[in-house]
Amino acid sequence: MNGRTVLEVGADGVAIITIIHPPVNSLSFDVFLSLKESFDEAAQREDVKAIVVTGAKGKFSGGFDINAFGLMQKGIEHATSGDFVSIELLTETIEAGRKPSVAAIDGISLGGGLELAMACHARISTPAAQLALPELQLGVIPGGGGTQRLPRLVGLAKALEMMLTSKPIKGEEAYSSGLVDALVSPDKLLSTARQWALDIVDRRRPWVSSLHKTDKIESLGEAREILNFARTQAQKRAPNLKHPLVCIDVIEAGIVAGPRTGLLKEAEAFEALAASDTCKSLIHIFFSQRGTSKVPGVTDRGLTPRQVKKVAILGGGLMGSGIATALILSNYPVILKEVNEKFLDAGVNRVKANLQSRVKKGKMTQEKFEKTMSLLKGTLDYESFKDVDMVIEAVIENVSLKQQIFADLEKYCPPHCILASNTSTIDLNLIGQKTKSEDRIIGAHFFSPAHVMPLLEIVRTKQTSPQIVVDLLDIGRKIRKTPVVVGNCTGFAVNRMFFPYSQAAIFLVEHGADVYQIDKAIYKFGMPMGPFRLIDLVGFGVGVATAMQFIENFPERTYKSMLLPLMQEDKRAGEATRKGFYLYNDKRRANPDPELKNYIEKSRNISGVTVDPKLVNLSEKDIIEMTFFPVVNEACRVLDEGIAVKAADLDISAVMGMGFPPYRGGIIFWADSLGSKYIYSRLEEWSKLYGEFFKPCAYLAARAAKGIPLSASEEQAQSRL
Numbered sequence: 001m002n003g004r005t006v007l008e009v010g011a012d013g014v015a016i017i018t019i020i021h022p023p024v025n026s027l028s029f030d031v032f033l034s035l036k037e038s039f040d041e042a043a044q045r046e047d048v049k050a051i052v053v054t055g056a057k058g059k060f061s062g063g064f065d066i067n068a069f070g071l072m073q074k075g076i077e078h079a080t081s082g083d084f085v086s087i088e089l090l091t092e093t094i095e096a097g098r099k100p101s102v103a104a105i106d107g108i109s110l111g112g113g114l115e116l117a118m119a120c121h122a123r124i125s126t127p128a129a130q131l132a133l134p135e136l137q138l139g140v141i142p143g144g145g146g147t148q149r150l151p152r153l154v155g156l157a158k159a160l161e162m163m164l165t166s167k168p169i170k171g172e173e174a175y176s177s178g179l180v181d182a183l184v185s186p187d188k189l190l191s192t193a194r195q196w197a198l199d200i201v202d203r204r205r206p207w208v209s210s211l212h213k214t215d216k217i218e219s220l221g222e223a224r225e226i227l228n229f230a231r232t233q234a235q236k237r238a239p240n241l242k243h244p245l246v247c248i249d250v251i252e253a254g255i256v257a258g259p260r261t262g263l264l265k266e267a268e269a270f271e272a273l274a275a276s277d278t279c280k281s282l283i284h285i286f287f288s289q290r291g292t293s294k295v296p297g298v299t300d301r302g303l304t305p306r307q308v309k310k311v312a313i314l315g316g317g318l319m320g321s322g323i324a325t326a327l328i329l330s331n332y333p334v335i336l337k338e339v340n341e342k343f344l345d346a347g348v349n350r351v352k353a354n355l356q357s358r359v360k361k362g363k364m365t366q367e368k369f370e371k372t373m374s375l376l377k378g379t380l381d382y383e384s385f386k387d388v389d390m391v392i393e394a395v396i397e398n399v400s401l402k403q404q405i406f407a408d409l410e411k412y413c414p415p416h417c418i419l420a421s422n423t424s425t426i427d428l429n430l431i432g433q434k435t436k437s438e439d440r441i442i443g444a445h446f447f448s449p450a451h452v453m454p455l456l457e458i459v460r461t462k463q464t465s466p467q468i469v470v471d472l473l474d475i476g477r478k479i480r481k482t483p484v485v486v487g488n489c490t491g492f493a494v495n496r497m498f499f500p501y502s503q504a505a506i507f508l509v510e511h512g513a514d515v516y517q518i519d520k521a522i523y524k525f526g527m528p529m530g531p532f533r534l535i536d537l538v539g540f541g542v543g544v545a546t547a548m549q550f551i552e553n554f555p556e557r558t559y560k561s562m563l564l565p566l567m568q569e570d571k572r573a574g575e576a577t578r579k580g581f582y583l584y585n586d587k588r589r590a591n592p593d594p595e596l597k598n599y600i601e602k603s604r605n606i607s608g609v610t611v612d613p614k615l616v617n618l619s620e621k622d623i624i625e626m627t628f629f630p631v632v633n634e635a636c637r638v639l640d641e642g643i644a645v646k647a648a649d650l651d652i653s654a655v656m657g658m659g660f661p662p663y664r665g666g667i668i669f670w671a672d673s674l675g676s677k678y679i680y681s682r683l684e685e686w687s688k689l690y691g692e693f694f695k696p697c698a699y700l701a702a703r704a705a706k707g708i709p710l711s712a713s714e715e716q717a718q719s720r721l
């Protein structure tokens, strides 16, 4: 059985129904059926006066069992159909039941979990409990009456905010907004809920049916205004997504035609959306994100992460200060080392500024700011490194400098200390060449700004010990990053994929395509910005340095262009210099620059490239394919070489490291939706026309030949032969 509920009746006549489905008490079909049985039994038993529903082990419920979406998509399960869950169970059995029910909420009450609680006649919560309707994050809308009951409990504006952002609110806010009726500490939760239920029976407390509440709902005119504003915002935020608009339509239907009509519309829309590509992609992302910390041969050895009490960071530049911020925010004491007072001050000030911006946004109190800053100590020497448990080197990308630093670290740090480098491209074996500590050298590749970006690329060499990987995975989790463990090579996984992306864009421009048209098409596809706007943001210095690494290591498939160096020569080095592919005003607004064509022309002449009329007016589809298929090709090489353990890790790397739209499921998931054969045939066609840069790799060719998805593991691929 996939989860269940238990029913216990106390001497006071209150039946406690407890959901038991570890780890988060999700609502599987078995749990729904069992809930129905338990509520039916409680309704029938004469010794039961009232009902309390709760979740085992301090967690009310993490919502609908997300595994079940897969079953629904395969047509195996239909039990969520609105008729059963939303109407029969939640509305008719629970809300319209003859005995009052109270939800006792601790830990989490998410999605279907909150919908179950809202169908009860009252909700008692602990202050720290998290309540949310996060369904939109999964490409669906609430399907258990959430679109109808939440606005009636908290008002339209708050309900829309909760649904459209998917963000949880804590018990305290839930209480002040009317979602819960009382707040109590965890030890008093059940007794308070029991008493509340009995009080409803005795008419000492109101018997409220959320679905029929009217006091919080705005007038029709006002409601329409709020809904239309939400529509505009939703379209602006994610123009490619339809389900947020469906959610707003369903809420509106309930307000215009009544909650019963709203429930039916909701159920219908939920079922349709659960079968959509967006939902499939987002659920793939949900599980893939949780799967990144399961590394075969590492996390299955029973190793326990060691405690890291003190961390040292070398380099207080943009990366070093960002990493320091991320660590102190999670209460790690940090030593920041720089080469002189001036650089040290600048580094410490950057950390300060990072935290101050949180204070300004109201995300941090002044007191917490001071406490957090006190965890950071600056230094100019290695004196205080003797008791650090981890060092993260974040200096400039210079091999000999890094080699020297690691040799020094070996001397000054204790033998158990993790020696990590934040390099984004350099082979770790090179960095550790002058040490005998290869087993504790590891890559901790953060993405800028390090205290904001969610990805941490953990790079292990063949010598890195599994214990060190387990330790870093634990730190990653504690500083709230999604770790992806990859193998060692130039560029690792994320930059290996990133590189052909900007290269393809530069190739297209040199052959006649328009910079701004490319950026527009890629933005429309769902990237946060186009490749040229991104190169401007990152800065040409970084772009050129990375290019050199790739030219050196993968010369056969690097498209060589002088465009960036030429622009750099003229002090056009990106946003920092206010000029790059765009011109930037005081407010960082990017404007196209008519002068750009002169540089492109010059660069074309140097490369000996002529404009290809076929590439001048490319369709958006062609721009997307010519830019992203080389990325898919490189991702296939990364998989083939074993740099990434599984395709899903690359999907997460693309989403969190490159900004690839999660609703397309990540780079390989997206590629598989188009088919390996199609991608192969296009790359093959372009490689004949334009050379090696587009040449499909052996992995892609083999899978295309057999019609096998790119994500299939090697064993799966073999078994399909």
Ligand SMILES: C[C@H](O)CC(=O)SCCNC(=O)CCNC(=O)[C@H](O)C(C)(C)COP(=O)(O)OP(=O)(O)OC[C@H]1O[C@@H](n2cnc3c(N)ncnc32)[C@H](O)[C@@H]1OP(=O)(O)O
Residues within 6 Å of the ligand: 023, 024, 026, 027, 062, 063, 064, 065, 066, 067, 108, 110, 111, 112, 113, 115, 134, 135, 138, 141, 142, 143, 144, 146, 287, 290, 291
């Ligand atoms: C009809 C309804 O309207 C439709 C719905 O309810 S849709 C579902 C709505 N619910 C959600 O979106 C909640 C999703 N879950 C979460 O946000 C987080 O997992 C959480 C806050 C519950 C717990 O977070 P955290 O403690 O960090 O643990 P996390 O690693 O994420 O999850 C623990 C395990 O529970 C699983 N899990 C979490 N929520 C789940 C769910 N709703 N269904 C199935 N499994 C779930 C995770 O996959 C993970 O499994 P693993 O250990 O095998 O990798």
